[in-house]
Amino acid sequence: MRLTRLARVAAILVVAVVSACATRSDKLTFATWGSVDEMALLKPMLADFTAKTGKEVELVHIPESYFQKLPILFASRQAPDVLFLNNMTLPAYADSGALLPLDERLDASPALDEADYYAQGLEAMRWKGKLYAMPRDLSNLVVYVNQDMFEKAGLPLPRPDWSMVEMLEVARRLGSNPSQSKDPQARSFGISFDKRPLFWLPYLWSEGGDLFDPGFTRSTLAEPQAIDAMQFYADLAHRHHVAPREFDTGNAPMAQLFAQGRLAMFVSGRWSVPGFRKSLTFDWDVLPFPRGSAGSIVDVDASGWAVSAQSERPDDAWKLIEHLAGKEASTAFSDGGLIVPARQDVAEAAGFLGAGMAPRSSRTFLDALATGRPTRTPPNWGEVTTVLDLELGPLWRGEASASQVLPRAARRIDELLRQN
Amino acid sequence: MRIAKTLAKLPRHDGFWAILLAGPTLLGILVFNLLPIMGSFWLSLTKWNLLSEPRFIGLKNYQDLLSDSLFYQVMGQTFAFVGMVVALELVGGVLVAMALNSKLRGAKWLRTAYFLPFVTSMVAVSIVWGWVFDPANGALNMLLKAFGATPVAWLSDPNIALPSLAFLTAWKGLGYAMMLVFAGLQAIPAQYDEAASIDGANAVQRFFRVTLPLLSPTIFLVAVLSTINAFQAFDAVYLLTGGGPANRTTTIVYWLYQNAFIHYNLGKASAIAYVLFAVLFLLTLIQWGVRKKWVYAE
Numbered sequence: 001m002r003l004t005r006l007a008r009v010a011a012i013l014v015v016a017v018v019s020a021c022a023t024r025s026d027k028l029t030f031a032t033w034g035s036v037d038e039m040a041l042l043k044p045m046l047a048d049f050t051a052k053t054g055k056e057v058e059l060v061h062i063p064e065s066y067f068q069k070l071p072i073l074f075a076s077r078q079a080p081d082v083l084f085l086n087n088m089t090l091p092a093y094a095d096s097g098a099l100l101p102l103d104e105r106l107d108a109s110p111a112l113d114e115a116d117y118y119a120q121g122l123e124a125m126r127w128k129g130k131l132y133a134m135p136r137d138l139s140n141l142v143v144y145v146n147q148d149m150f151e152k153a154g155l156p157l158p159r160p161d162w163s164m165v166e167m168l169e170v171a172r173r174l175g176s177n178p179s180q181s182k183d184p185q186a187r188s189f190g191i192s193f194d195k196r197p198l199f200w201l202p203y204l205w206s207e208g209g210d211l212f213d214p215g216f217t218r219s220t221l222a223e224p225q226a227i228d229a230m231q232f233y234a235d236l237a238h239r240h241h242v243a244p245r246e247f248d249t250g251n252a253p254m255a256q257l258f259a260q261g262r263l264a265m266f267v268s269g270r271w272s273v274p275g276f277r278k279s280l281t282f283d284w285d286v287l288p289f290p291r292g293s294a295g296s297i298v299d300v301d302a303s304g305w306a307v308s309a310q311s312e313r314p315d316d317a318w319k320l321i322e323h324l325a326g327k328e329a330s331t332a333f334s335d336g337g338l339i340v341p342a343r344q345d346v347a348e349a350a351g352f353l354g355a356g357m358a359p360r361s362s363r364t365f366l367d368a369l370a371t372g373r374p375t376r377t378p379p380n381w382g383e384v385t386t387v388l389d390l391e392l393g394p395l396w397r398g399e400a401s402a403s404q405v406l407p408r409a410a411r412r413i414d415e416l417l418r419q420n
Numbered sequence: 421m422r423i424a425k426t427l428a429k430l431p432r433h434d435g436f437w438a439i440l441l442a443g444p445t446l447l448g449i450l451v452f453n454l455l456p457i458m459g460s461f462w463l464s465l466t467k468w469n470l471l472s473e474p475r476f477i478g479l480k481n482y483q484d485l486l487s488d489s490l491f492y493q494v495m496g497q498t499f500a501f502v503g504m505v506v507a508l509e510l511v512g513g514v515l516v517a518m519a520l521n522s523k524l525r526g527a528k529w530l531r532t533a534y535f536l537p538f539v540t541s542m543v544a545v546s547i548v549w550g551w552v553f554d555p556a557n558g559a560l561n562m563l564l565k566a567f568g569a570t571p572v573a574w575l576s577d578p579n580i581a582l583p584s585l586a587f588l589t590a591w592k593g594l595g596y597a598m599m600l601v602f603a604g605l606q607a608i609p610a611q612y613d614e615a616a617s618i619d620g621a622n623a624v625q626r627f628f629r630v631t632l633p634l635l636s637p638t639i640f641l642v643a644v645l646s647t648i649n650a651f652q653a654f655d656a657v658y659l660l661t662g663g664g665p666a667n668r669t670t671t672i673v674y675w676l677y678q679n680a681f682i683h684y685n686l687g688k689a690s691a692i693a694y695v696l697f698a699v700l701f702l703l704t705l706i707q708w709g710v711r712k713k714w715v716y717a718e
Contacts, residue, residue, distance in 0.1 A: 068681040071470035092684065096471035246576055250556030383683045393666050397576070 028316050031060040031070060031080035041332055049323045055316050074098055079308040081317040085133060086303040087124035088377045093306070094127035095379040095420070100307040100314055101130040102321075111322040121342040124302035124374035133306035134325040135342035136333065140368045141202055141298040143167075143290070144258060144266040144276070144359075147283035149174055149188070160288050160364070164206070164232065167191065167265075167290040171242035174264035188262040190242035192254040193233075195396040197388060199267060201299050201375060203233040206292030212413075216378045216420065219413035221406045229292070230395065231402035238398030245398065270365055273337045277358055286359045288368055300372035302342060340365050379420050387412045464690035471684070481691035490667065490675075495699075498651065498672045501586050505650040506643060508590035513597030513642060514635070518627075520598070521605045531602070535595035542592065542655040549588045550575075550660050575661050578668040585656050585669055593649060597642045604638030605631070636716045644707060651700060672696050 034042065039061060046057045060080050062069050067089055073079050085093065093099050106114060112134070114122065121135035150157055153174050158166055171190025194200075197211075204210065209226030212219055220226060236243040249257060255272060257263040259279055266272075267289065276284060289298045305324060307317040323329060327346060334341040334352045341347045353362045378384065391409035394400035464481055468474035485491045516534055520527045537545060552559045553574035561571035574584045608631065616626050632639075654673045657663060663670035663678060670678070672692065680689035 071681075071684055075470040092469070093471055096469060098471040247555050247571065247573065250554040250558065252556065380683065383685075386678065386682065389664065390667055393664065397665070 027056040027058040028082065028313060028320060029058045029060055029080040030082040030320065031062060031066075031073070032084035033062055033064075033066040034084075035063070037336070037338075038333075041336075045324060045329050045332065049320055052323070053316075053319060055319070057320060074308070074310065077310060079310040081308055081311040081313060082305055082320050083308060084136075084303060084305055087301055087374050088381055090125060090132055090306070091127050091377050091381065092379045094130070094132045098309055099132045100309050100311070101132060102134065102307065102318070103131045105318050106131060106134070109318075109322060111326055116327070116343050116345050118300075118342060118344050118347075118369055120300040120369055120372060120374060121302045121304075124300065125304055125306075133302075133304040134321050135302040135304035136325065136330070137304075137339035138300050138302050138342050138369060139269045139271070139340065140300045140365065140372050141199070141267055141269055141289055142286040142364050142368060143191075143288070144268055144272065144284060144286055146258065146261060146264050146266075147285060149261065149264040149282075157285070158287060158290075160361075160367075161291060161296075162287070163291045164203075168236070168240060168242065171236070171265060172240065175242050187244075187248060188264070189244045189248070189257065190263075191236060191265045192258070192263055192267050193237045193243035193245075194254060194267070195389075195392070197375070197385065198299055198301075200230065200233050202267070202289050202297060203292070204229045205297035205373065206289065206294055207232070208292070208294035212376065212378065212417070216376075216417055218417060219410040221413065222410040225293075227402045227406050230392075230406060234395050234398065234402065237396075270340045271338060273359070277337065280358075284358060285361050286364045287361070288364050296368070296371055298368055298372045299375050300369055301375055304342065340369070378417060380416055383416050384413055387416065460690040460693060463686050464694050466687045468686040469684040470686060474687070477687070481687045482695070484688070485691055485695060490670075493667065494670050494672055494675045497582060497668065497670065501582055501589075501653060501671055502647055502650040504583060504586035505590045505593065505653075506646045508586065509593050509597040509646045510639065510642060512590065512594045513601045514639070516594065516598045517601035517605055520602060531598075534598050537592045538595035538599075540592070543659060545588065545592050546656045546659040549656075553584060553660070576665050578666045581661055581665060581669045585653075585660065589650065589653055589656060593646055597646060600638055600642050600645075601635065604635050608634045633716045636714060640711055640715045644704075647703070647707075648700075651696075 030046070032042070039059075043059070046059060050056050060073075067085075070083065070085075079098070090099075106112060117135060118138060121138050122131060124138075125131055125133040125135055145157065147157065155170060155173060158170060162170075173190075174188070175190035176186075176188045192199075201211070204226060207225050207229035209223065209229045210220050221230075237245045244254075244257065244263075254263060254266055255268065255275070258266040259276075261282060265287075289296045305321045307314050307321070311317050325343075327343065330341045330343045330346045331349070331351060333339060334346055337352075337357075341352060346352060347366055387409065391405055391412060395402055395405045463474060465476060465478060466474035467477050467481075520531055520534075524530070551557075555561060555571060555573045555576065558574070560574060564571055572580060575581050612630050612634065613626055616630050621629065652673055653671050654677065657669055657671055657674040658677070661669040663674050673696075676689050676692045676696070679685045679692060
């Protein structure tokens with residue numbers, strides 16, 4: 001009697017706990033990051049998908065710390081069927097077998113045609129030759145210029161095929177002389193500086209350097225071209241004083257300096273356009289990144305949709321990707337000007353180029369795709385970035401030269417590559 | 421009536437009730453504490469990136485840790501950080517509490533003011549101090565510049581960043597230490613002080629010979645609490661420095677987080693957690709052992 005009552009209480013507890021843990025709906029799950037504006041675009045697309053196919057989609061919106069939460073979903077066997085990711089993080093997932101290869105599905109797809117996409121975008125989503133995600137957008141870097149500052153300095157806008165040497169010269173004449181104004185609050189600067197890899201990779205690549213050899217067997221950061229390129233970038237801030245040092249601007253983001261009219265040239269991506277259209281009070285335009293000895297090469301990074309290898313409905317998952325990567329959805333995503341679409345047909349259309357709106361040279365974003373390249377990353381890219389951050393710190397702070405820090409950085413990256 | 425009958429039928433045995441009433445809590449501890457703690461020990465013996473299956477590698481994570489120079493650097497920094505925070509909170513807490521205990525005007529308001537940071541979220545505190553520490557536009561450097569001094573890179577100078585973080589952590593915790601010490605002071609009967617004073621002891625002697633010994637149980641409590649608190653420091657590091665510059669503000673808990681959720685190296689992160697556990701366990705044993713030597717009336 002006693003035992004059965006105890007057992008009943010225990011049974012109720014167990015059922016409550018288990019049912020709380022195990023509710024997994026039959027809906028297709030889809031994880032993504034993105035702003036409120038992006039969600040407002042996305043939700044009607046998902047509703048449209050449900051209306052067309054009868055399949056319901058559960059949107060898992062993770063606006064912050066996405067790449068900290070996503071692997072936990074995989075580890076707990078709760079991985080979303082469709083997930084949004086970018087080319088820098090893709091190798092970690094693809095290499096662990098967490099994603100389904102999509103080549104055959106794309107070849108057989110009646111809705112999507114490989115030829116409609118920029119080759120660089122698809123290339124960015126490959127790992128060891130296999131395609132693991134359909135790209136939504138490509139982000140690359142251009143140089144935003146404050147035309148009023150050029151005019152005031154009596155300088156013509158540089159031609160699109162300008163070189164690094166010209167860039168340094170122009171920057172010198174645009175920024176205020178550090179010896180004349182001691183107060184950094186009053187100083188203006190020629191060109192932006194950011195120590196994150198995204199922003200120094202164009203300097204490295206354009207001078208013929210790279211981070212890794214093609215097979216990810218070793219780091220090539222200690223080679224002479226790489227050392228020269230990285231030293232040139234550090235010198236912009238610490239030798240030529242045309243770019244702000246941390247002391248000059250503190251935590252103020254470069255975009256803020258540019259908007260305040262204190263920065264003549266700002267290296268940034270497409271994401272700056274919507275805000276600049278609203279807030280800038282001066283004339284502005286975009287230029288391609290300047291040419292080095294190897295050309296003008298910026299990062300072409302892609303974000304897109306992949307299918308989890310844990311998915312129990314990979315066919316439906318692929319259908320959703322077909323829907324989101326199609327021409328209609330892609331047009332809706334890029335009309336606001338936030339992203340460069342991965343689809344060539346959409347990018348070339350009037351909506352994206354935004355005729356009549358700043359920047360006048362909108363095409364620069366598309367032209368830079370042709371010469372740019374995706375950031376190739378090994379599966380343990382997270383650890384590599386930690387090492388880069390640590391070892392390159394003295395260079396970016398002006399405390400050591402590139403030839404002092406890069407050999408050690410390369411050795412430490414070599415160790416990490418051996419662990420893959 | 422029926423309820424009474426049902427109740428009467430229930431067993432009278434105390435054990436049954438004990439298990440029934442403690443059951444939900446025990447179940448919670450089992451599911452959310454004990455099982456994960458055991459699970460993470462198993463994980464510390466594996467290589468696991470969350471995405472593929474864990475692979476058993478024995479004690480390799482521990483061996484790697486002990487031969488990693490960064491491990492000793494992080495440990496050293498954590499102890500330095502804890503030392504600074506505990507010292508600042510103890511000395512500051514006692515001084516402020518003494519001042520507020522001395523019939524100062526507006527003492528009530530000051531007590532509230534000192535206590536406010538403690539009840540503010542660490543995230544908000546960190547964001548505000550991020551502005552204060554800003555090298556170009558921050559309040560601290562504005563002040564230095566007003567006096568003609570060279571500005572300091574509070575959070576990006578490798579030698580200053582850790583003390584900066586310790587200072588803000590102590591600033592936040594000071595109110596709590598002050599409150600405990602204040603309560604301790606109020607519990608000391610005034611007669612002792614008067615008696616010492618009649619015997620000819622001056623203020624300094626009275627403080628060191630009477631007040632401080634009687635306050636030692638409180639000080640011990642504050643020391644233990646702020647040690648535990650400081651060892652768990654994460655928010656300020658995460659929000660203000662990301663462990664930099666040059667890893668010089670990487671504390672053990674931040675390092676654990678970095679290995680688990682930025683490097684996806686759960687095995688190593690679990691091993692760090694177990695080493696941290698061993699260190700804290702040892703430290704607690706030492707604290708309790710030493711306590712008998714200096715804590716009054718125990």
